[in-house]
Amino acid sequence: MSAEYATFGLAPAMRAGGVLANGDYQVHRDFVDFIVNGQPLLFQLSDLDAVSPLASDVPPAIFTAQVRSLLLEADAPLEGGRYVIYGCPECADLACGAVTAMIEKLGEDYVWRDFAWQTDERADLELNGYHGIGPFRFRGAEYREALGSLLTGPGGERRRVLLIGARVAVLAKLAAALRTIGIGAEITRDAADVPADELRTYGAVAFGRAVGEQERASVRQAFERAGVEVAYVDGLAPIIPLLVAQIEHALDRSPRDQRRLTRLVAADGEAGVEVTSTCRVQLIAYRLDRLYRTHAYEVFDGVLDAGRHRLALDAKATKGEAFIVARTSGSVLVEAMAR
Structure with missing residues (x-):
């Protein structure tokens, strides 16, 4: 040989x-x-x-x-x-x-x-x-x-998420979507009484936009007392696919230098993407209109070579409050469209 x-x-x-x-x-x-x-x-x-x-x-x-x-x-x-x-x-x-x-x-x-x-x-x-x-x-x-x-070595990854927010209907839909793709999810407003052993099973905590700083601090203190580090996610908008993508990113424990998708910026009608090897990249734009209805647009789907790329975005897809989700087979990134 x-x-x-x-x-x-x-x-x-x-x-x-x-x-x-x-x-x-x-x-x-x-x-x-x-x-x-x-x-x-x-x-x-x-x-x-x-x-x-x-x-x-x-x-x-x-x-x-x-x-x-x-x-x-x-x-x-x-x-x-x-x-x-x-x-x-x-x-x-x-x-x-x-x-x-x-x-x-x-x-x-x-x-x-x-x-x-x-x-x-x-x-x-x-x-x-x-x-x-x-x-x-x-x-x-x-x-x-x-x-x-x-x-x-230790067991598998902590693939559960604690959802905290005021909009129960949105949280219930989010929890259902996460469970469908294989991520456990539970809903609460106060983690103070949750046993430490249970808190240690979570890999991330997702806060809704209506959760105040005092409530957030209380949750963080509960996890600190349990001696466990988790990723904290601030929900960008009540859009289920967007929130799922944010949580997916938070749960990614792979070393940064061993990820395919390492950078996403969204501003001035463009998305900046960086990939470490040739791969297929999909960009989805989500936006809320004046009546808070959700609109989704596929703005790019193609193979990119390793390096940095600037991709033009459809103006209609990024009008108003908009967000970009970049996805490869192994990772996902989310950014709010800068205004």
Whole structure:
């Protein structure tokens, strides 16, 4: 094997869920991504909407089995000694397509090679191989330490949100939307009497615009007494897809330098977007009219190369009180349109 050594690591990652402009739902998935030579391996596979088998919402026994499989402590799940590296985020069915690879030991080292897109039991490397990706040779100690830490480390991500606000109808719709995409949500006005063990299960707190500073301070104090850090979200407007996107961003625990979408600004009829690798980017504009009715506009949907981009926005879509949601398969950002 002539492959040069590559570094191997793991990092938290997210497949952003959400309420899409057409009314469809996209499931939220937290997972552990493979970091090869300092960058997520997923980013080398074009604009792929997929997650690794190391997802936080799988039962612990299955999660452990996946880790031990990657350590070659169990037989390969597919023919020809092939392993699933990334699969469908909605159902994990091989028929939807998966990135697979051969994993083998070479002395103390581990080698990943022959990457392919696979939709049935056998992979066609000539037709569907990822030529130019790999082989990767990982030092055994580094590889085993990274994966072994998943067997002894803490549990999954805190994927629950506490919703606090005055408009119960809006909060109920928001909670329903979050639950639909796989994020737990509860509604309250006062967190003072919530047991500390329960507060520790939340990853974010979302405040409605009508919540006063005294109420906000009381909630923050309750979480401080419980000894837990959470992300606080100030709801921009009573628009459900917009609020879901804000919460999705708040729940993103992936390192900033390992995200695809890293910057969004919205001003002067333009959106400024920065991406770290070539990927599909969608921009949705939401605005409230004078009667507080919601209007949604898809203002951009295309593939952008790595770097910064300035995208013109339709004046009608950003009239009055407006907001922009930028989305890739792995992350989402939200900005109010500067006026």
